[in-house]
Amino acid sequence: MKKTGLKKDVQKDTLKKVLRYIKKYRSLMLISILLAVIIVALTLYVPILIGKAIDGIAYSQIQFDYILKQLMIVAIIVSITAIAQWFMNMINNKVTYQVVRDMRDEAFKKIEILPLKYIDTHSQGDIVSRVIADVDQFADGLLMGFTQLFTGVITILGTLLFMLTINVSITFVVVLVTPLSLFVASFIAKKTYTMFKLQSETRGEQTAFIDEMIGNEKVVKAYGHEEEAIKKFDEINDRLAKYSLRATFFSSLTNPTTRFVNSVVYAGVAITGAFAVLNGKMTVGAWSCFLSYANQYTKPFNEISGVVTELQNALACAARIFELIEEEAQAPESPQAVTLENANGNVSCKNVSFSYVPEKKLIENFNIQIKPGQKVAIVGPTGCGKTTLINLLMRFYDVNQGSIQVDDKDIREMTRRSLRLNYGMVLQETWLKKGTIKENIIMGKPDATDEEITAAAQAAHAHSFIKRLPKGYDTVIEEDGGMLSQGQKQLLCITRVMLTEPPMLILDEATSSIDTRTEIKIQSAFNRLMEGKTSFIVAHRLSTIQNADVILVMKEGKIIEQGNHNELLGKKGFYYQLYNSQFAV
Structure with missing residues (x-):
């Protein structure tokens, strides 16, 4: 239990540090969140319009003008949504790579002021891996988080509100099954963080070994050390493959398990909605609209679960970057330090x-x-x-x-x-x-x-x-x-x-x-x-x-x-x- 608690503290601490970097770009983040709200609101309004169009077909005489009007409004909303989505992605990309630039900049500046003792006692390949590979992995996770987390959370809240306006009892069925998705995502997240951390560390070890072998290839060949080098590389490579496979295995469980839960939710909505239509408590258009909401409500759980998995990888990599950034620098210059000019050489x-x-x-x-x-x-x-x-x-x-x-x-x-x-x-x-x-x-x-x-x-x-x-x-x-x-x-x-x-x-x-x-x-x-x-x-x-x-x-x-x-x-x-x-x- 102690180990799990410590791991949570490390993740929490790492997340706080990441947020400090993002804080610098909070104005762009606010615009991104606002665009996410607009995208979700417009996306959720489309099923209502389609439901109205269906009702224009389902009862008495088909109202072509009415249906055409609804479809034209849908086309306009979809176009606005696409443009907003493009702007949001642009902003998210900008924030992500600005944060990554800041982290790399700070990491390299720290390398320049680290005491030589650190450089002498740490593998150069591992240091390179932290600044290059780990930051890239962190960027991928952060970008996915920005893109899908905002819209996912807002979509869940928005669909719940829209569903409540249509039918409270069926909405209750949807909410009842939701915790299953959260439980699955939480369970998988705990497993994946450890594996992604081991994967990142082993990748750094592999980079260090390759760097060492390439830098000393003449010595390797001169002493016939090729077979031993290959054996050592194979051992590290096999270990990396094992950790990567385990990380992928646990992370790949997310999609099918949450999809199963989503299918259960959809089936529940379909059955209860069908009875509501038969009993005259809901129109066919409203039922169609509700089914669309149920699908949109459950879809973000898939995405968020995937984001959570990627974030585990991103946080594991970020932790290694912050270890480097937070290393104790060489003793600072004395405030009274003088400048030596044209020394006599005594x-x-x-x-x-x-x-x-x-x-x-x-x-x-x-x-x-x-x-x-x-x-x-x-x-x-x-x-x-x-x-x-x-x-x-x-x-x-x-x-x-x-x-x-x-x-x-x-x-x-x-x-x-x-x-x-x-x-x-x-x-x-x-x-x-x-x-x-x-x-x-x-x-x-x-x-x-x-x-x-x-x-x-x-x-x-x-x-x-x-x-x-x-x-x-x-x-x-x-x-x-x-x-x-x-x-x-x-x-x-x-x-x-x-x-x-x-x-x-x-x-x-x-x-x-x-x-x-x-x-x-x-x-x-x-x-x-x-x-x-x-x-x-x-x-x-x-x-x-x-x-x-x-x-x-x-x-x-x-x-x-x-x-x-x-x-x-x-x-x-x-x-x-x-x-x-x-x-x-």
């Missing part, structure tokens, strides 16, 4: 402690003082905290204890944007967006001139390969560089930094994907770029950092050795062992 870490997981310590009591313009190399074995230190310097993560300062100011007291604009970063993993070569280069400096772009590309030794591309700097590349080699992609990332010329640099194995000959040229270009700039160089190949002013040797989150290349070799400590292990014959 960087210090004071008693810094940090761990991704509380129970697994990584960096503890880390202290360092870097003077402006120094080249600082960070070396050590895998997992020692090199990349973590870069994450902390850039404020991708905030320290747990202690402080990191730039120009004697705690970086938590500066805006993240201004801090990061003062760093130029080239990572081992390249990132390029879909667009032209030029658009990728000017990402950090949108107002750069063509001369500045060309100069930066020449300094990074990228100009020659760019000019060989079909349209040079205007060549469009796909996401992640498309058919460019890994080395060419890295050169574009280096060009991006060369263009911005920031006061501080972070180079994380920036030349790892470049051939030796080009690497020598790039190192020369980097040396020119690093002149007068504070530079942090994460290195695995120790031959590339021999000219660093300071080499920090890290192990298990601590600096165990510090000095320049010759000093550290002279100590014959851990650095000495690392260096010799790379050049051992």
Whole structure:
């Protein structure tokens, strides 16, 4: 019982959140409801006119003029109803897709301000599935709800009023059987929500798996992992098919069961109405009108039952979207946060402690003082905290204890944007967006001139390969560089930094994907770029950092050795062992 109550609370809470989005468009919703009332009123008036026309035939002499008049009025009403229906559908579509746009907009904005911890610990495919597939499913359910729920409820109330004006006792027969439809719809709705929620979650898992496999297809093929990947996909796919089948099974029960109830209602009206006609309490036209009302009264129950089922799916998807939207954002900027401009490059870490997981310590009591313009190399074995230190310097993560300062100011007291604009970063993993070569280069400096772009590309030794591309700097590349080699992609990332010329640099194995000959040229270009700039160089190949002013040797989150290349070799400590292990014959 507890679980059912919790599920109801989640649905109720989700519905409230959806209504908050719709509230913004309440004026359009009021017009839609007004049109629904007009449509239902006119639709319900038609049977009365047809009943009158039938009475014009059924008794004594056939009144052709009278019948023709009634049919002309019917034709006019039907035309008005069709136009009103078209306008109502247009408005409902507009509201639905405006709400969907707002939700996607808010979800994407939240992704942009989520802490990297969330992105690092959640499947990218699942996040994509929430923003794309779940929002689409929600839109389908919401659109059906707007279109059918309003007219359905108003039709039920309207037909009851019209039937009461014709015959109270027969109306009572109709109302007596109605609760059966509501009971069936309620029972099915409870079952379908759970199945639709599982379906949505599994669809997200499947999207994540496909995204992972496509992104790593070369690795899959290289290690002969195809069969295992197919087995894993089949398992997820079978699970999705099972949940989808169950959801469809329960939702498909709605129509036949409510139709059965409707047939019972119709039969009851037909029989009681026939006796009323025989006893002279009702005309044939009125009976015909009543049968039409009975049919119109029961029809919305079919539609509403279908809407309820779709709404279960929509609410299940909406709940997943709201989970993303309501995730805790990164720590907000301090109201007193200052803008860092043209940093001198004086960087210090004071008693810094940090761990991704509380129970697994990584960096503890880390202290360092870097003077402006120094080249600082960070070396050590895998997992020692090199990349973590870069994450902390850039404020991708905030320290747990202690402080990191730039120009004697705690970086938590500066805006993240201004801090990061003062760093130029080239990572081992390249990132390029879909667009032209030029658009990728000017990402950090949108107002750069063509001369500045060309100069930066020449300094990074990228100009020659760019000019060989079909349209040079205007060549469009796909996401992640498309058919460019890994080395060419890295050169574009280096060009991006060369263009911005920031006061501080972070180079994380920036030349790892470049051939030796080009690497020598790039190192020369980097040396020119690093002149007068504070530079942090994460290195695995120790031959590339021999000219660093300071080499920090890290192990298990601590600096165990510090000095320049010759000093550290002279100590014959851990650095000495690392260096010799790379050049051992």
